[in-house]
Amino acid sequence: MNKVIEEKANINVNQKTRETNGNQEGTVEKTNSIIEVNDLNLWYGSDQALYEVSMDVPQEQVTAIIGPSGCGKSTFLKTLNRMVEMVPIVKTSGSIKYRDQDIFSSKYKQEYLRTKVGMVFQKPNPFPKSVYDNVAYGPRIHGIKKKEVLDQIVEKSLKGAAIWDELKDRLHENAYGLSGGQQQRVCIARALAVEPDVILMDEPTSALDPISTAKVEELVQELKQKYSIIIVTHNMQQAARISDKTAFFLNGELIEFANTDDLFQNPQDKRTEDYITGRFG
Amino acid sequence: MSIRVHFEEELESLKNQIKELALDAKSSLDSAIHVLYQGDVEKAKQILEDDAVIDSKEEKINDDAILMLAKQQPVARDLRRIVIAIKISSDLERMADHSTNIAKATIHLGEDHGIDIDPELREMAILVMDMVDLAVKAFENEDISLASKLAEMDDIIDKKYGSIVKEMLELTAVNPEQIQHIMQMAYVARYIERFADHITNIGENIFYLVKGKTYDLNK
Numbered sequence: 001m002n003k004v005i006e007e008k009a010n011i012n013v014n015q016k017t018r019e020t021n022g023n024q025e026g027t028v029e030k031t032n033s034i035i036e037v038n039d040l041n042l043w044y045g046s047d048q049a050l051y052e053v054s055m056d057v058p059q060e061q062v063t064a065i066i067g068p069s070g071c072g073k074s075t076f077l078k079t080l081n082r083m084v085e086m087v088p089i090v091k092t093s094g095s096i097k098y099r100d101q102d103i104f105s106s107k108y109k110q111e112y113l114r115t116k117v118g119m120v121f122q123k124p125n126p127f128p129k130s131v132y133d134n135v136a137y138g139p140r141i142h143g144i145k146k147k148e149v150l151d152q153i154v155e156k157s158l159k160g161a162a163i164w165d166e167l168k169d170r171l172h173e174n175a176y177g178l179s180g181g182q183q184q185r186v187c188i189a190r191a192l193a194v195e196p197d198v199i200l201m202d203e204p205t206s207a208l209d210p211i212s213t214a215k216v217e218e219l220v221q222e223l224k225q226k227y228s229i230i231i232v233t234h235n236m237q238q239a240a241r242i243s244d245k246t247a248f249f250l251n252g253e254l255i256e257f258a259n260t261d262d263l264f265q266n267p268q269d270k271r272t273e274d275y276i277t278g279r280f281g
Numbered sequence: 282m283s284i285r286v287h288f289e290e291e292l293e294s295l296k297n298q299i300k301e302l303a304l305d306a307k308s309s310l311d312s313a314i315h316v317l318y319q320g321d322v323e324k325a326k327q328i329l330e331d332d333a334v335i336d337s338k339e340e341k342i343n344d345d346a347i348l349m350l351a352k353q354q355p356v357a358r359d360l361r362r363i364v365i366a367i368k369i370s371s372d373l374e375r376m377a378d379h380s381t382n383i384a385k386a387t388i389h390l391g392e393d394h395g396i397d398i399d400p401e402l403r404e405m406a407i408l409v410m411d412m413v414d415l416a417v418k419a420f421e422n423e424d425i426s427l428a429s430k431l432a433e434m435d436d437i438i439d440k441k442y443g444s445i446v447k448e449m450l451e452l453t454a455v456n457p458e459q460i461q462h463i464m465q466m467a468y469v470a471r472y473i474e475r476f477a478d479h480i481t482n483i484g485e486n487i488f489y490l491v492k493g494k495t496y497d498l499n500k
Binding site for chain 1: 284285288354355356357358359360361367494
């Protein structure tokens with residue numbers, strides 16, 4: 001299926017190594033980057049929400065985005081798969097490259113981008129269908145009809161989302177009957193079913209209890225073996241626990257982007273220190 | 282400015298407890314040296330008993346710090362403030378232990394040992410007490426230039442220790458019958474020297490607090 005999608009988009013998959021984080025303060029080790037953002041500005045009508053954001057998202061690592069409410073972190077996340085354009089008054093400038101291709105280019109296939117850059121939201125949003133149909137939804141849209149192929153995809157995706165054992169005997173029950181934590185992991189399985197590269201997570205545990213949160217956090221650690229993950233979180237300890245890199249946004253600007261260990265132990269910018277230590281007045 | 286008022290108060294309380302413990306450690310050294318020159322065995326025993334108060338103060342600092350780590354989940358400089366509180370309180374407790382070691386030397390010497398206690402030991406101790414004052418000031422103001430002076434003072438202490446030991450060795454050669462007593466004085470010099478090393482560790486912790494990196498001032 002992967003091959004089909006790539007052929008459809010006629011994309012030249014080209015990995016590139018470069019020194020990350022050329023512009024902002026902080027230190028990020030040299031890594032392969034999967035998404036490169038350069039001088040991104042974004043406006044909702046006449047209100048500017050992002051200012052000159054430049055950031056290279058590392059491949060197969062967890063990048064956390066933190067910052068106070070209204071700092072632009074969710075807007076930034078939704079820009080990475082162009083979901084932000086569902087708001088009609090949005091304008092952008094600058095560039096975002098996914099695997100070296102400009103996603104804002106008129107030739108770029110949005111469906112391809114949405115397949116490769118999946119998203120998980122704050123509140124679990126399963127479809128009012130069975131667990132099986134939720135996970136098989138994406139592959140079916142991509143034209144996969146054979147039951148045995150779909151069976152395999154569903155099993156693999158639910159295993160990938162660490163929920164197969166809990167749900168293998170309940171595949172045909174309605175996903176609405178699951179707990180919030182289970183629903184969220186089904187949504188992650190649904191995102192995995194179309195074989196993405198990047199998973200965007202917008203506060204994926206803020207509606208979950210501590211046990212479900214711990215399960216999702218564990219899952220994120222496993223998923224980074226194969227996927228690049230960008231997670232927006234209000235929970236600073238969560239960012240510190242699960243991410244490799246952390247970006248701190250304030251008033252639409254990227255203030256500091258650094259290795260998570262460095263950012264939480266010894267931030268370079270006073271505004272970062274004030275925010276993470278809770279001294280934001 | 283801060284929105285974590287309660288946490289700020291807890292940090293302030295931790296800081297005050299450390300300052301208090303530092304002054305206790307300093308005063309224990311002061312008493313131990315005084316008692317040594319007085320040859321007052323009874324007061325020396327009192328110093329040993331008083332050490333329990335210092336131990337319990339160290340324990341209280343550790344308990345408070347661990348609770349703050351668990352409840353406040355601090356990061357960055359706040360995290361370092363709490364980590365160094367635990368480390369500094371341990372150094373202060375060890376410093377007070379050296380004061381008790383000096384008191385024990387007084388007890389070993391007894392009341393009628395008949396030897397003159399080397400005045401250089403008192404000089405050494407006075408310099409070390411100045412180091413405590415400097416360390417408290419550096420800690421209070423999170424001032425690394427003051428903290429770096431501790432390393433210079435520690436070098437002076439190390440030299441004094443070297444010359445006292447040399448002097449004691451020479452004394453044992455001419456007074457072999459007093460070797461036990463002379464050794465006790467050499468031990469006291471050693472305890473004072475170790476006391477100073479712990480103060481230098483406090484200086485290192487202040488560097489760690491401010492810079493976020495480890496430094497060795499004890500070279």
